[in-house]
Amino acid sequence: MLKLTFLGTSGSAPTKRRGMPSVALEYDGGVYLFDCGEGSQRQMLMYGVNHAALRAIFISHIHGDHVIGIPGLLRTMALNRRTTPIDIFVPKGCEGAIKALIGFDKASMGYGVNVKAVNAGSIYDGKGFKISAFKLNHSVPSFGYAFKENDKTHFIKEKAISAGLEGRMFSELLKKGSMKVGKKLVKASDVTTKEKGLAFAYVADTRPTSSTAVKARGNDILIHEATYASDLETLAKERMHSTAAEAATIAKKASVKRLILFHVSARYKDGRKLASEAKAIFNNSEVAKDGLKILL
Numbered sequence: 001m002l003k004l005t006f007l008g009t010s011g012s013a014p015t016k017r018r019g020m021p022s023v024a025l026e027y028d029g030g031v032y033l034f035d036c037g038e039g040s041q042r043q044m045l046m047y048g049v050n051h052a053a054l055r056a057i058f059i060s061h062i063h064g065d066h067v068i069g070i071p072g073l074l075r076t077m078a079l080n081r082r083t084t085p086i087d088i089f090v091p092k093g094c095e096g097a098i099k100a101l102i103g104f105d106k107a108s109m110g111y112g113v114n115v116k117a118v119n120a121g122s123i124y125d126g127k128g129f130k131i132s133a134f135k136l137n138h139s140v141p142s143f144g145y146a147f148k149e150n151d152k153t154h155f156i157k158e159k160a161i162s163a164g165l166e167g168r169m170f171s172e173l174l175k176k177g178s179m180k181v182g183k184k185l186v187k188a189s190d191v192t193t194k195e196k197g198l199a200f201a202y203v204a205d206t207r208p209t210s211s212t213a214v215k216a217r218g219n220d221i222l223i224h225e226a227t228y229a230s231d232l233e234t235l236a237k238e239r240m241h242s243t244a245a246e247a248a249t250i251a252k253k254a255s256v257k258r259l260i261l262f263h264v265s266a267r268y269k270d271g272r273k274l275a276s277e278a279k280a281i282f283n284n285s286e287v288a289k290d291g292l293k294i295l296l
Contacts, residue, residue, distance in 0.1 A: 002027050002149070002198050004221070006292040007043035011205075011227045011241075011263035012065050014038070019290050020065050021204060021263055023223060024049045025147065028127055033057045034145055034202045034223075040069035041076050047291050051077055056087040056124060058131065060204035061142035062094045071102055078109045085112030089124070089133075091141035092117035118143050129197070134215045136206035138240045144206070146215040149197030159191040198296050201256075204263060207237070208246045216254040220296055224250065225263035226287070229273050244274035248281035259285040260294070 003026040008019030020037020024044065031053040033040065044051050051073065060066055070088070077086075090098050095115045102113060116123075120143070124131040129149045136142040153174060155165075164181045165173065173179050178187045200221035203212050216222045227241035236243050244261055251259035259282055261274055268274065271287025278285035 002296040004200070004223075004294040004296075005047050005049050006260075006262060006288040006290060007033075007040050007047060007049070008037045009262040009264060009288045009290050009292075010065075011225065011265055013266045015266050017290065018264065018266075019043050020069065022069065023202060023262070026053075027129060027149075029053060030055045030126070032126075032131075035060055035066040035204060036069040036073060037065050038068040041073040043290065044073075047293070052080065052082070054086060055084075055126075056089065058118075058124075058133075058145050058202075059088065059090045059094075059098070060136070060144065060202075061091060061138055061140050062097050063140065063205065066204065067098065067101060070098070071104065074102060074109060074113060075107055078107065078111065082109075082111045085114060087114045087116055087124075089116050089118050091143055092119055093141060132215070134211045135209070136203065136211070137209050138205045138207070142205055144201060144203040144212055144215065146199070146201045146219075148199045151197045152195040153188070153192050154195060155192055163191050165191065200296075203247075205241060207240050208242050208250050212250050213253040216250070216256050219254065219256045221258050221260060221294065222247075222251050222254060222256040223260045223262060223288075226261035226274050226278065227263055227265050229268070230277055244278040244285075244287075245281055248278035248285055251278075251282045251285065257284065260288050260292075261285065262288045 005024040007022040010018035019039050021035045022037050022040040023034045025032040098115050118133045122132045132146045133143040163186045173188050199219040201216040203224045224247040226244035226247045228236045228243045230243050230245045275287045
């Protein structure tokens with residue numbers, strides 16, 4: 001099972017209802033953060049995300065609204081006697097800025113903090129999944145992140161029994177691809193079925209990009225920034241952000257199953273206008289609220 005929790009859904013500045021950008025992934029007992037805006041650790045407490053299980057933080061870019069929450073979170077984990085190292089991924093060339101942010105008060109952590117440079121391509125191998133990065137188009141180096149669960153192989157019970165498989169034969173067949181059972185050659189493909197792994201893409205500050213459509217192709221979920229409504233498209237272009245309609249167009253091109261919009265400008269009291277514009281293009285669209293949880 002995969003769980004996504006939207007810790008913060010505002011852009012640039014918080015509101016009474018929306019915190020700064022951060023999305024938590026919970027998978028196989030681990031927690032992974034995508035961006036870590038101001039107050040993310042409090043939001044984790046509010047919405048039941050265990051920071052003790054945090055394994056990695058993936059930063060889209062180094063604008064303050066996406067990174068200011070890092071030092072406080074790291075210090076809280078140190079106070080709680082954390083000993084397990086943590087990885088922080090940041091666009092290549094921006095490592096120094098994150099290290100300065102972390103070390104500004106020379107606090108003793110008591111555990112390793114590994115700041116790692118991000119280039120496009122595969123960057124993280126987890127248990128049963130991979131995370132890759134792809135370039136976005138913002139005013140500073142910015143990356144989106146794509147999560148892909150490994151595909152799963154399931155035996156078809158009736159066919160496996162008919163083929164005479166039992167005990168350790170199952171694992172041996174998967175390892176070799178084929179094996180003799182009695183006088184018969186049994187191929188794994190004859191007695192198994194493939195289940196496609198879950199997938200989602202996280203896309204923060206950016207103009208719409210073809211790279212997003214490629215990496216999100218057929219995904220279960222696309223999380224995409226939607227800072228402005230269409231009447232402010234000129235401003236979106238000037239500030240290198242996306243409108244809700246532009247995000248929906250990308251979702252439609254990528255044939256994703258569901259579009260979740262976030263990074264909403266503080267000028268919008270609710271997300272109804274953005275949701276309406278997105279739904280006109282891609283019907284299965286919604287604007288996230290802080291605390292939204294999605295189970296897959």
